[in-house]
Amino acid sequence: MSIISQPWVIFLLIGLVAGFLASLVVGGGGLISCLLSGIIGAFVGGFLFHALGISLGIENVLVVEIIHATVGAIVVVILARAIA
Template sequence: MEILAFLFIGALAGWLAGQLVKGGGFGLIGNIVIGAVGSFIGGFTFHLLGLYSGSFLGSLVTATVGAIILLYVVRLAKS
């Protein structure tokens, strides 16, 4: 059951990050990948800042912030 929640949060976080950074989503699989990688980046970043939330909303915010950071870095690397 946890893997389904992880995939759902990843898809939602990837879609939200796509809306905020690029202006569109990346398809279901792309959103899941971006959100999953973003959750690790966001978790690492929030850990460095001393922040932690175990709730669904906290996980979604963490993954979305991480996905935004990921998309921003990828955009910088492309230019």
């Protein structure tokens, strides 16, 4: 695997895990919807945590990213359901 594609694979795996965790909280969704909500949630969660100045105090960057993406995915799914 090339060095360029490795960050993308990690990003997709974080999105998939976050989407799956969000689906456990708010329910529903298949593999593709988990992946999409997790990827969009990663951006939303990162923005929200940064904009609100929230720091989790966790040293493991991977865990922090999964938490940010999961919270963002939950927000995205709830907003999508409210709009629909």
